[in-house]
Amino acid sequence: MGEYVNLTAENVASEHLCCAISGKKHQEGVDTKRAWISEQLSEGHVFRKLDANGKVFIEYAPLETAWVPVIGENYLHIYCLWVSGSFKGQGHGKNLLNYCIEDAKRQKKSGICVISAKKKSPFLSDKKFMEKNGFKVVDEIEGGYQLLALSFDGTVPAFSETARKQTIDNQELTIFYGRQCPFIPHGLKEVAEYCEEEQLPLNLIPVDSVEKAKKLPGVFNNWAVYYQGKFLTVHMLNKNVLKKLLASQ
Numbered sequence: 086m087g088e089y090v091n092l093t094a095e096n097v098a099s100e101h102l103c104c105a106i107s108g109k110k111h112q113e114g115v116d117t118k119r120a121w122i123s124e125q126l127s128e129g130h131v132f133r134k135l136d137a138n139g140k141v142f143i144e145y146a147p148l149e150t151a152w153v154p155v156i157g158e159n160y161l162h163i164y165c166l167w168v169s170g171s172f173k174g175q176g177h178g179k180n181l182l183n184y185c186i187e188d189a190k191r192q193k194k195s196g197i198c199v200i201s202a203k204k205k206s207p208f209l210s211d212k213k214f215m216e217k218n219g220f221k222v223v224d225e226i227e228g229g230y231q232l233l234a235l236s237f238d239g240t241v242p243a244f245s246e247t248a249r250k251q252t253i254d255n256q257e258l259t260i261f262y263g264r265q266c267p268f269i270p271h272g273l274k275e276v277a278e279y280c281e282e283e284q285l286p287l288n289l290i291p292v293d294s295v296e297k298a299k300k301l302p303g304v305f306n307n308w309a310v311y312y313q314g315k316f317l318t319v320h321m322l323n324k325n326v327l328k329k330l331l332a333s334q
Contacts, residue, residue: 087177089184092132097123102267103134103142114267121264125150133184135177140169143181148198148242152263152298154305155198155232157242161189163199164265164306166210182218186235196236200306203229207320208266209306227251228316230304250302251316257286258331260322263298263307264291272308272321279324285331 092100102115122132128150135141144164148155151162163185168178189197199220201212215233223241224232226249234241253259258280262269273289280287292298292305303309303316310317312334320326 088136089133089180090136092122092126092134094123094126097126100134101138102132103138103140110271111267114270117264117270118267131185131188133181135172137172139172140167141172141177141181142167143185145185145197150295152265152292152295152305152307153200154245154248154299154301154303155200155242156245156299157195157198158240159193159195160234160242161185161192161194161197162242163197163210166199178214179218190237195238195240196234196242198223198232198234198242200304201231201233203231208308209319226304228304230319244304245299245301247300247302248304251304252314253302253311253316254314255288255311256313257288259288259290259311261290261292261301261305261309261311263305264293265307266321268321269308272323275323276327279327 090100097119102118122130125146128146130146132144133142143166145161148157148160148162153162155162166178166181185197199210199215201210201215205211212231212233220233220235222231223234224243226244228251232242232244260276262273277287292301298305301309304319306319308319308321310322312331317330
């Protein structure tokens with residue numbers, strides 16, 4: 086099955102970040118994520134991964150300090166649970182989730198929550214897997230985005246009131262982005278290049294504090310795209326994805 090490793094202040098600089106283990110084009114993003122995790126460890130942030138060269142990890146934090154527009158007390162929030170490639174079907178997803186559940190119980194938390202969607206969506210946890218492990222839908226936002234929770238005491242978190250807006254005043258292509266995902270810097274570069282080629286106005290807004298994240302006008306799990314004032318997606322963009330997305334509007 087293999088051994089698992091938690092990132093700590095002592096090893097965060099040397100352990101590979103398995104959400105981006107290939108491609109020099111993502112090195113800037115890896116460096117940015119390392120710095121961000123280093124800052125968050127003292128807040129109870131956990132990044133646990135398989136000690137192998139693969140994308141097998143879970144990342145979570147106390148909801149109060151989680152950079153998402155979700156409100157609640159005494160919960161853990163799962164940012165990402167990812168098992169890919171040849172590592173699928175070996176029980177790693179279950180093992181990592183069980184670790185989080187046991188950690189929450191050890192800390193006497195009220196439960197665990199995660200952002201998902203009615204239909205399987207890239208960059209969000211799989212609803213069917215979470216429901217199979219006891220999570221239930223406790224809140225929903227237009228567009229099929231849902232908040233799932235495993236409650237230990239009957240209390241439940243909710244999307245923030247600002248997140249329910251799903252609109253902004255700016256009509257330009259607008260992207261809110263954080264520092265957590267190592268794919269973000271390269272994605273922003275591709276989007277900026279495409280917009281320059283097409284002479285399309287682009288508005289990039291860094292989400293650089295938990296306070297800003299809690300007050301965002303829509304769903305956000307480190308990335309959110311708006312166009313013509315409307316929320317479109319949390320899907321990470323490159324040139325091709327952006328071209329198709331705008332063509333559909």
